[in-house]
Structures are given as C-alpha cells and as structure tokens.
Amino acid sequence: MEFWIELVVSVFLVVGAVFVLIGSLGLAKLPDFYTRLHGPTKATTLGMGCLLAASVILVTYQQGYLSLHELLITLFLLITAPVTAHMLAKTAMHHNLEILDKTSNKALTKRARDRINP
Amino acid sequence: MTTKPSFHLLPMPMHSVILFIAWLLLNNTVAPGHLVLGAFLAIAIPLLTSGMQDPQPGFRKPIATIRYVLMVIFDIIVANFEVAVLVIGPAKKLQPAFVAIPLDIEHELPITILASTVSLTPGTVSAEISEDKKWLYVHVLNLTNEEELIALIKHRYERPLKEIFKC
Numbered sequence: 001m002e003f004w005i006e007l008v009v010s011v012f013l014v015v016g017a018v019f020v021l022i023g024s025l026g027l028a029k030l031p032d033f034y035t036r037l038h039g040p041t042k043a044t045t046l047g048m049g050c051l052l053a054a055s056v057i058l059v060t061y062q063q064g065y066l067s068l069h070e071l072l073i074t075l076f077l078l079i080t081a082p083v084t085a086h087m088l089a090k091t092a093m094h095h096n097l098e099i100l101d102k103t104s105n106k107a108l109t110k111r112a113r114d115r116i117n118p
Numbered sequence: 119m120t121t122k123p124s125f126h127l128l129p130m131p132m133h134s135v136i137l138f139i140a141w142l143l144l145n146n147t148v149a150p151g152h153l154v155l156g157a158f159l160a161i162a163i164p165l166l167t168s169g170m171q172d173p174q175p176g177f178r179k180p181i182a183t184i185r186y187v188l189m190v191i192f193d194i195i196v197a198n199f200e201v202a203v204l205v206i207g208p209a210k211k212l213q214p215a216f217v218a219i220p221l222d223i224e225h226e227l228p229i230t231i232l233a234s235t236v237s238l239t240p241g242t243v244s245a246e247i248s249e250d251k252k253w254l255y256v257h258v259l260n261l262t263n264e265e266e267l268i269a270l271i272k273h274r275y276e277r278p279l280k281e282i283f284k285c
Contacts, residue, residue: 026205035214037243038259039205046198072143082237089245104215112246112255118218
C-alpha cells in the first residue's frame, strides 16, 4: 500500500479514536446527568465520522471499488444521536433527577416538566 | 363524508428516492439485481405506509437546504472541538444552565430538525418542548451569555429553517 494512503488512514483513525475517548471521558468524569449527556452526543459524532472516513478510504483503495455504506452509518448516527439525547434529557427531567447545584435557571425544569411556557 | 382515495403509484416521491439510495448504499452495489429489488422496495414501501403519513411542510428551497446541511456539518466539527476542550478542562469551571428558547417556527418536522441541530451543535442538548410548541427547553454545558445563545440559535439555525419550510 502506498505510504500517503496509510498516512491519511492512520491520521483519521487516531483523530477519531481521540474524540471517542474524550466523549467517553466526559461520560465518566462530568458531575451530573445533564452535563454527562454532552460528551457522548457531540465528541462521539466527530470521532465516529473520522473512523468511518478511514474505513471508506481503506476499503475503496484495497477493494478497488467505491465503498459508501459507511455514509449510511454516519447518516443514521446523525439522526439518532440527538433523538437519544433528547429522550434521555426528557426522562431525567421527568424523573426529577438531581441537578448540579450551580446550574442556573434550575426552576425552568419545573415549567418544562409540566410542558408550560416559562 | 369521505372522498374516494385516488391511487398514486408514488405517493411519497422523496421517500421513494431516499429508500432506493439507502438500499443501494446498504448493499454497497449497483448490480442490476439490486437496482430492481431497490426499485421494487422504493415503490412498495411508500404504497403500504402512505396512509400513516402526517402531512408536513416540504423542503421548498433545495439550495438553502444544502447550504443549511453544510453549515450544520461545519458547526458539528466546531462544536466537537469546543465540547472536547470543556470535557478535558476542569469541571469546576463549567457553568451549566437551563435555557428556554422561544420558537417562531411551527409544525413538527421543522421543530424536530431545529431541536436535533441544537443537540448536535453549540454545547446544548434539547430537553423538552412546551405543550403549545412555542418554547424549546435546552440544557447548556457552559453558559456564558443567555441572550447571546438565544440570538445565535434563532439567527443561525431557526431563520434558515423558516426560509426552507416557508412557515
């Protein structure tokens, strides 16, 4: 395999892995449920995007045809990640989960729970 | 009184195109057999499911739609770096907050797209929507200025969506 293809693929793999790691780190170290949600919804999308880009380049080069079903995975990820985050945040809110003390506008959760205007 | 339903071979043309492309991408091929099977599915599935459809405003402006998608992809990359920095940095410095964003757009599809965009982009996760669909409640990981955030979301994401859906 040519050197520059190896280089591009490895850069994508490393960058993707770093972002997925940071996302998981956020899930582990942030203080409360709502802040923890941010790690996996954001850092992970770019991480997965990079890993899948590496897969597109590698498979296309090795097999000799354009491999695009990774695009479909990216698309499904982009559609499902925000929906999952929304459902989790909503459930947490309705279960009265503990909120970090320094969170501003904490009173809003009560209004949000009853789905009325602030 | 019910009107007699008229028969269309393609009740949802956009869905048919998406299904066809998704089938080919899933199988990673353009072999003739899969072209036929994909076309069959792209016609049969909308015929079976069109009755369950809830009418939604369509994408009126294709160029504005493409511009919006590209902008969101760019913003996702930026947001990823921002959140990564916040995650690595000290947790004590974070200032989480709940913010209510007033909505100007109506209908479920545009609001869903706005809520998803907000979840994917600037350090916010949408959490709940008011009963009358006029307010979106979001959780912010690190709030610096509430008015600025609301203005950013309204100006950068809601305005183009309003233009695309004409609502």
